[in-house]
Amino acid sequence: xxxxxAALLAACGGQAVTPGGGMSTAASTWDEVLKKASEExxxxxxxxxxxxxxxxxxxxxxxxxxxxDLRITRIVGPEVSAKLxxxxxxxxxxxxxxxxxxxxWAKSKADEGLFAEPIGPNGAGPEWKDxxxxxxxxxxxxxxxxxxxxxxTEKVTDPPTTxxxxxxxxxxxxxxxxxxxxxxxxxxxxxxxxxxxxxxxLAKLAELKPxxxxxxxxxxxxxxxxxxxxxxxxxxxxxxxxxxxxGPIDWLMPDPGWAPPNLGYMFKxxxxxxxxxxxxxxxxxxxxxxxxxxxxxxxxxxxxGAVEAxxxxxxxxxxxxxKPGWLDSAQSxxxxxxxx
Amino acid sequence: MxxxxxxxxGAPRQGAQPVEERRDETGAGNTGANRxxxxxxxxxxxxxxIAAIIVIGYLVLAPLVRLQLLALxxxxxxxxxxxxxxxxxxxxxxxxxxxxxxxxxxxxxxAVLAWYSIQLPPRARWMATLPILPIVVPPxxxxxxxxxxxxxxxxxxxxxxxxxxxxSGGDTGPIDVFTVPWIVFxxxxxxxxxxxxFLRAGLLRVNYELVEAGRTAGDRPxxxxxxxxxxxxxxxxxxGGAVAxxxxxxQFTAPLLLGTIKNVKVLTTEVYFFANAGxxxxxxxxxxxxxxxxxxxGIVALQRVLLGEEQRxxxxxxxxxxxxxxxxxxxxxxxxxxxxTVALLPLLALIAASLSPFWTGQIDVSTWSLDNFRExxxxxxxxxxxxxxxxxxxxxxLVSLPIGYVLADILHRRSYDTRIRxxxxxxxxxPLGVPxxxxxxxxxxxxxxxxxxxxxxxxxxxxxYVTLMLPxxxxxxxxxxxxxxxxxxxxxxxxxxxxxxxxxxVVIPMIxxxxxGSAALIFVLLxxxxxxSLLVRSTRTQVMGTTLYDLWLNVSYPLVAAMGLVMxxxxxxxxxxxxxxxxxxxxESL
Numbered sequence: 001x002x003x004x005x006a007a008l009l010a011a012c013g014g015q016a017v018t019p020g021g022g023m024s025t026a027a028s029t030w031d032e033v034l035k036k037a038s039e040e041x042x043x044x045x046x047x048x049x050x051x052x053x054x055x056x057x058x059x060x061x062x063x064x065x066x067x068x069d070l071r072i073t074r075i076v077g078p079e080v081s082a083k084l085x086x087x088x089x090x091x092x093x094x095x096x097x098x099x100x101x102x103x104x105w106a107k108s109k110a111d112e113g114l115f116a117e118p119i120g121p122n123g124a125g126p127e128w129k130d131x132x133x134x135x136x137x138x139x140x141x142x143x144x145x146x147x148x149x150x151x152x153t154e155k156v157t158d159p160p161t162t163x164x165x166x167x168x169x170x171x172x173x174x175x176x177x178x179x180x181x182x183x184x185x186x187x188x189x190x191x192x193x194x195x196x197x198x199x200x201x202l203a204k205l206a207e208l209k210p211x212x213x214x215x216x217x218x219x220x221x222x223x224x225x226x227x228x229x230x231x232x233x234x235x236x237x238x239x240x241x242x243x244x245x246x247g248p249i250d251w252l253m254p255d256p257g258w259a260p261p262n263l264g265y266m267f268k269x270x271x272x273x274x275x276x277x278x279x280x281x282x283x284x285x286x287x288x289x290x291x292x293x294x295x296x297x298x299x300x301x302x303x304x305g306a307v308e309a310x311x312x313x314x315x316x317x318x319x320x321x322x323k324p325g326w327l328d329s330a331q332s333x334x335x336x337x338x339x340x
Numbered sequence: 341m342x343x344x345x346x347x348x349x350g351a352p353r354q355g356a357q358p359v360e361e362r363r364d365e366t367g368a369g370n371t372g373a374n375r376x377x378x379x380x381x382x383x384x385x386x387x388x389x390i391a392a393i394i395v396i397g398y399l400v401l402a403p404l405v406r407l408q409l410l411a412l413x414x415x416x417x418x419x420x421x422x423x424x425x426x427x428x429x430x431x432x433x434x435x436x437x438x439x440x441x442x443x444x445x446x447x448x449x450x451a452v453l454a455w456y457s458i459q460l461p462p463r464a465r466w467m468a469t470l471p472i473l474p475i476v477v478p479p480x481x482x483x484x485x486x487x488x489x490x491x492x493x494x495x496x497x498x499x500x501x502x503x504x505x506x507x508s509g510g511d512t513g514p515i516d517v518f519t520v521p522w523i524v525f526x527x528x529x530x531x532x533x534x535x536x537x538f539l540r541a542g543l544l545r546v547n548y549e550l551v552e553a554g555r556t557a558g559d560r561p562x563x564x565x566x567x568x569x570x571x572x573x574x575x576x577x578x579x580g581g582a583v584a585x586x587x588x589x590x591q592f593t594a595p596l597l598l599g600t601i602k603n604v605k606v607l608t609t610e611v612y613f614f615a616n617a618g619x620x621x622x623x624x625x626x627x628x629x630x631x632x633x634x635x636x637x638g639i640v641a642l643q644r645v646l647l648g649e650e651q652r653x654x655x656x657x658x659x660x661x662x663x664x665x666x667x668x669x670x671x672x673x674x675x676x677x678x679x680x681t682v683a684l685l686p687l688l689a690l691i692a693a694s695l696s697p698f699w700t701g702q703i704d705v706s707t708w709s710l711d712n713f714r715e716x717x718x719x720x721x722x723x724x725x726x727x728x729x730x731x732x733x734x735x736x737x738l739v740s741l742p743i744g745y746v747l748a749d750i751l752h753r754r755s756y757d758t759r760i761r762x763x764x765x766x767x768x769x770x771p772l773g774v775p776x777x778x779x780x781x782x783x784x785x786x787x788x789x790x791x792x793x794x795x796x797x798x799x800x801x802x803x804x805y806v807t808l809m810l811p812x813x814x815x816x817x818x819x820x821x822x823x824x825x826x827x828x829x830x831x832x833x834x835x836x837x838x839x840x841x842x843x844x845x846v847v848i849p850m851i852x853x854x855x856x857g858s859a860a861l862i863f864v865l866l867x868x869x870x871x872x873s874l875l876v877r878s879t880r881t882q883v884m885g886t887t888l889y890d891l892w893l894n895v896s897y898p899l900v901a902a903m904g905l906v907m908x909x910x911x912x913x914x915x916x917x918x919x920x921x922x923x924x925x926x927x928e929s930l
Contacts, residue, residue, distance in 0.1 A: 051895060073721070076894055079616035083878060086788045092796030094878070173512070174492065180600060182613075211518070211601050214893055221897050225494035225701040247698045336426065340603045 030120060036274035038067035043275035045072045046080065046095040049143060049262060049292070050216070050237050057291040061282050068275050076215055081105040096270035097279055099142050099262050103184045106263050107322035110136050116266040116273065120281025128284050133299045135263075135318060142264035142283045144297035144315065146307040147189075147216070148253040150234020152223045159230065162254045164197050166232060167204035176210040177219045177231035181340075184321040185260035187330040189233075192258050192314055206338045223249055236307055237295035255310035259297050261318070382757070389750050389760045396747070396767045399807045403782025404633065404774065407626035410785070418623025419630075422614065427605065432631065435589060435606040438524050439635075442588025445528035447581050450535030453678060455565075456671035457536070458543050464672050470679035471536045475861075476911050477683055478868040479530055479593040480888045481904030485686025486526050487598055488693055488897065490517035494701035496689060518602040527594045529682050531587050535580040541819070542576025543569075574646075582643040583772065586636055590775030592871040597892070607632055608777045608871070615781045615875055622785050629778040636773020640766065687908065693901035712902040722903060725887035726910060732798050732883060733866035733914075736805035737859050743806065744813030744858065745848075751814070752821045772811045779804060780875030787876070796878045804872050809862045816861070820854030821847075852921075860918035867911050884910070 037043075047054050054072045061070050073094070075083065081102045087093045100106070109115065115138040118124045128134040133141040149166065151159045155175075160166055166176060179186050194202055211228055213219040216235040222228045224247055239251040264283055266276045282288040289298045293306040297313075320326055334340075383390070411418035425431070457468045474482070489497045492512050501507055501514060516522065546569065554564040570577070592608040599605065607628055614625035693699045695708035716722045747768060751761055771779070783804045787794040794800035828850060832842040848855070870885035877886050884907045891900045 074890075074894060076890075082616055082620040082784075085620065086784060086795050087878065090788045090793045090795040092878070094796070212603065214600060217894050217896070218892070221699065222494075224698050225488075225491065225897075227491045227494040227701070242698055245697060248700065332426075338603075340427075 033119070033274045033277050037065070037272070037278040040272040040275040041067060042069045042071065043272050043279045044094055044096050044270075045070060045279065046075050046084075046098045046100065047072050047262075048074070048076050048080070048100040050145075050235060052237050052241060053143070053292060053294065053296065056294050057283075057288070060287055060291040061279060064282060064287060065278060068278060070279065075100070093267060093269060093271075095267065096272050096276035097264060097266050099264045099283075101183060101185045101260060101262055103263065103316075103318060103321045104324075104327060106139060106265055107136075107318075110138050110265065114268060115139070116268045116270075116276070118266070118277065118280050118284070120277055120284070122285040122288075123277075123281040123283075125284070127300060138265055140264040140280065140284060141261040141299050141315075143262040143292040144259040144299065145262065146236040146253060146296045147233055147259060148236065148251055148257065149230065149232060150220060150223055150239050150249060150251045151230040152226055152228070152248055153250050154248045155226060155229035159250075159252065160254075161252065162256070163193055163232065164201070166230065167197075167201060167208070169208070171230055172208040174209055174211050175229040176205070176208050177222055177228035177233075178205065178210045178212055179216070179219060179233035180212040180214050181331050181334045181338075182214060184327055185316060186233075187327055187334065188260065188316045188321050189258050190334055191320075191330055192317075196256055196314075202334070202337045210338075212338075212340070220249065240295050253307060253310055256312035256314065257310040258314050258316070260316040261299075386757060386760055388746070389756055389764060392747060392750060393760070393763055393767065396764065396810065399803070400767055400770050400774075400810070403779060403786045406786050407622065407629065407778070407782045410623040411626035411630065413623060416627075418621070418625075419627040421621060422610070422624035422627030425610075431605040431607060431610060434520055434595075434604060435608075435632070437520060438527060438591055438595070438606055439585050439589035441524035442528040442531050442591070443581055443585040445525065446531045446535045446584035446588070447577070449529070449532040449678070450539050450580060450584070451577075453532070453536045453675060454539035454543055456668065456674045457540050459666060459668035459671045460675070461667045461669060461672070467672060467675050467679075468540070470675055470683075472533050473679055473683040474530060475533045475864055476908060476915060477687060478870075478885060478888065478904060478907045478911070480597065480868070480870050480885055480892075481690060481901075481907060482530065482686040483526065483594050483597045484888075484892060484897070484900055484904060485689040486517055488689040488699065488701070488901075489685060490515045490522065491701075492516040492518070496692075496701060496703070497685075499701060516602075518598055518604070520604055523594045523598050523604055526598075527588060527591045528584075530594075531584050532678075532682070534587065535584050538576050538580035538583065539573065542573040542580075545823070546572050578643055578646050582639050586639055586772050589632055589635055590777070592775065592777050608775045611775070611777050611781060612871075612874070615777075615784070622781060625781050626778075629775065629781070632775050632778065633773070636775075637770065640769045640773045643769075644762075644765070687905075690901040690904045693898050694905055696898050699897040699901075712898045713906075715899060716902050716906065721882060722887055722891075725882040725884050726906065728798055728801075728881060729867050729884040730910065732801040732805060733863055733869075735802050736809065736866055737862050739802065739806050740809045740813040740862055741817075741855060741859060744810070744817050745843075745855075747810075747814045748817035748821055749843075751818055768810050768814045771808050776808055776869070776871035777875065779808060780872035783807075783872065784875045795876070796881070798881055800876050801873065801881065801883065804876055805866050805869065808869070808872060809865065812862055812865065813858055816854055816858045817851065820851040824850055856918050856921050859921070860915045863914040863918060864911050867907065867914065 047057075049057070051074060054074060058070045058072055062068070080098070080100050081104075084093075084095070084098065084105070087095075098106075117137050118128075118134075118140070122128070123134075123140065128140065129137070135141070149159060149163070160168065181187055181190060190202060211222065213222060216233055217238060219228075219231045219233055220235070220238055220242070223231055223234075224242065226248075234251050236251050236253070239249055243249055243251075264280060266273075266280050270276050283292060286300065286303065289300050289303045290305055292298070293300075293303045295305065295307060297309055298306045411422070453471045457471065460467055477485075487495075489495050492498060492515070495515065495517065498513060498515055502509070502511065507514075517526070550568055550572070551564055554568045555561075559567065590608060591606070592612065595604060595606045595609045596612065599609065610628045611625045614621045614628060692703050694712050695710070696704070697707055697709070697711065747764060750756060751765060751768075753761075783800065784795070786792075787800050787803070794803060824847070828846055829842055832846045833839075837845070867883075868885055869883070870889065873883045873886050874889065877883065882890070884903070888900060888903050888907065891903055
């Protein structure tokens with residue numbers, strides 16, 4: 001009985017796929033796009049960005065485009081790909097734009113032609129188009145998360161200024177917090193650490209018997225409570241507000257440093273294709289980057305509020321991260337080193 | 341209403357075949373046509389049970405079968421990937437420890453609590469509901485609370501122990517909640533309430549005149565306990581033990597929240613990580629779930645064999661033989677201590693954290709405020725998660741109870757074919773043997789494709805929830821029907837009431853307490869539901885349990901704590917409502 005009722009309700013409430021969204025990019029001017037976007041009135045973003053960044057983006061976008069309501073759903077972790085697959089399969093796609101770090105999935109869907117190319121003055125402008133920051137013409141490097149070393153100021157008074165300094169016996173016995181190798185960004189960072197500091201570096205970290213956390217925020221909470229003293233994968237944009245309200249925590253960007261991009265992409269079959277173009281364009285603009293790069297790093301130069309980049313900054317290697325099978329083998333090797 | 345004298349004497353019991361037809365089947369004149377007629381009659385008589393088998397069978401088996409087909413595809417590639425991880429042996433061992441630990445600790449603690457609960461002095465009899473209180477605290481919230489209390493460096497209890505003058509163990513510990521023994525212990529504590537409920541119900545049905553007879557004959561209390569009491573409550577022990585073992589094996593919350601920090605893995609967390617990997621691997625997830633399914637089915641089958649014919653365990657001697665266990669003031673201390681520790685401690689940690697701007701492990705009342713609750717109130721996704729939980733859980737209760745009632749009725753009626761009743765009984769028990777996270781993966785895979793595409797709607801939650809609650813919805817009502825017996829029903833039928841009227845005006849009012857208790861338990865379990873919801877929820881359909889997990893991953897401990905407390909309040913309100921509707925017997929009937 002429950003199944004019959006549910007089936008009836010599914011038939012009534014199911015959402016049909018609207019192919020193409022009715023956008024004719026060749027003939028439209030940007031003004032027409034803006035006008036249609038206002039008529040659409042809403043745009044949905046699935047975002048892996050940190051909550052403060054999302055709030056800032058929403059505030060600035062809605063100030064610039066008061067007729068468009070930006071709805072942000074925060075999803076972190078690799079489960080976003082499973083969710084998007086399920087939504088696409090069942091015709092219930094809820095996002096117009098996704099901003100995430102699921103590189104393999106995004107690259108494979110880009111190859112299948114699922115994403116729309118930007119046509120706005122910023123998104124398709126010279127700072128993005130035909131640069132490494134707009135991959136395959138559809139994947140935008142919308143944000144670069146400023147990740148570095150974070151520490152509890154009551155337990156550590158003289159923090160190391162490089163990642164190499166973390167491999168110090170004084171951070172042994174569970175004092176060191178590391179992020180779990182659950183997705184491509186973590187896998188790439190650990191590989192970069194090994195490439196930069198030699199093959200024995202990760203083994204030295206493993207000897208310290210670190211504690212593992214699934215993402216930046218649990219790591220930060222463990223630092224605040226004093227459960228760990230120092231952490232790799234601290235995020236500037238979440239540490240700063242807590243530090244300002246008196247929490248015993250601080251952060252620095254090491255040199256050499258590493259940063260992962262968040263990729264932004266628009267679905268061709270989104271429900272609000274014009275509003276999506278407007279948001280995508282905004283994210284590529286100086287105003288948008290000031291929101292996305294607040295306490296983070298930007299691909300554009302001289303963005304106010306952004307963290308100063310180290311002299312030696314490596315971005316996540318997207319070619320390697322999206323190579324089929326690379327993630328699995330990198331994670332297996334890492335698990336062997338850390339006994340996980 | 342017709343009078344008794346209007347009833348036809350010797351009227352056959354409902355469902356029984358008339359004598360002449362029975363003779364026809366066994367007599368010398370047994371023809372093919374007679375056999376066909378007999379089959380048709382049997383099929384028509386069993387229309388409802390057969391329909392139940394089809395619907396319940398699809399609900400329970402379709403997701404599992406689809407998952408297994410995935411695991412077996414490409415020559416079993418899912419199995420190769422699922423069991424190919426380097427530490428799979430350790431994962432399986434930890435899973436076994438979790439199950440067996442839950443069984444042993446749950447049975448011991450549950451038995452002690454149940455035994456003392458029937459010895460409570462009359463004025464303290466209300467304390468019998470206290471051991472059930474831990475069920476009201478959501479497992480996600482209580483595990484986070486235990487984490488705040490028992491983390492080796494920063495845990496509040498650890499800090500307190502280290503501050504004691506006679507302690508000399510260094511500046512970490514002594515308790516490390518991120519290790520296997522503590523994860524097993526905390527999981528088992530969480531399941532003790534379930535075992536307590538079943539054991540207490542069993543003890544309450546015992547005829548204490550038998551116990552007194554043993555004492556009078558000269559046996560010592562321990563002898564009476566082991567030689568008379570334990571054998572009589574064997575069904576409750578077996579059922580309670582099976583539930584503890586099954587739920588322990590399928591536990592997900594403690595290993596996920598406390599175990600990943602120091603690499604404590606169990607099969608259910610492997611299922612979750614495979615199903616949520618960058619490119620979801622349902623085949624491997626299904627493969628890794630298989631040992632749990634096999635163990636679950638095995639335990640369900642073993643339980644049926646061990647219980648055998650339940651009638652021989654009925655010793656009910658009427659009302660006067662109940663509640664006659666000797667009063668013991670120690671009972672107050674034991675029950676108060678358990679409930680205070682297990683339910684209250686994590687709650688206190690959550691309250692302290694929820695009022696703080698950030699959690700440093702130390703309590704500083706001067707920083708306390710309601711800001712976190714205000715922030716939750718202003719977070720649309722949190723508010724809508726509470727709404728979705730209430731709607732989905734409420735709808736599931738309203739759907740589960742009638743389904744449970746119908747199924748309990750089918751199982752109770754001896755006029756139905758034994759094999760058909762056995763099939764239904766097994767199908768109903770299966771969800772207990774399947775970890776919720778596996779059902780979640782199965783439902784995600786099944787309901788994102790035809791014939792029933794429910795993904796993205798709240799209805800997929802209702803379907804999952806109803807399936808998960810089948811054992812609880814049915815078993816409790818079946819127990820009530822067995823206690824009630826058939827005499828009231830027969831009296832109503834003989835007096836001329838039709839079947840519908842009998843059920844609506846006689847049976848249902850008489851088992852009102854049990855219905856209220858079932859509604860309360862199902863509502864509690866569903867508002868806390870986390871493992872299956874985590875997988876079938878879409879990005880926009882969130883429930884309280886999954887929101888709590890998201891907050892734990894992405895936001896601060898204080899906000900998580902605030903959300904956890906909101907969940908406790910919502911659950912408590914639902915329980916109070918169900919108990920009000922079910923009458924004072926509702927919680928007893930649990």
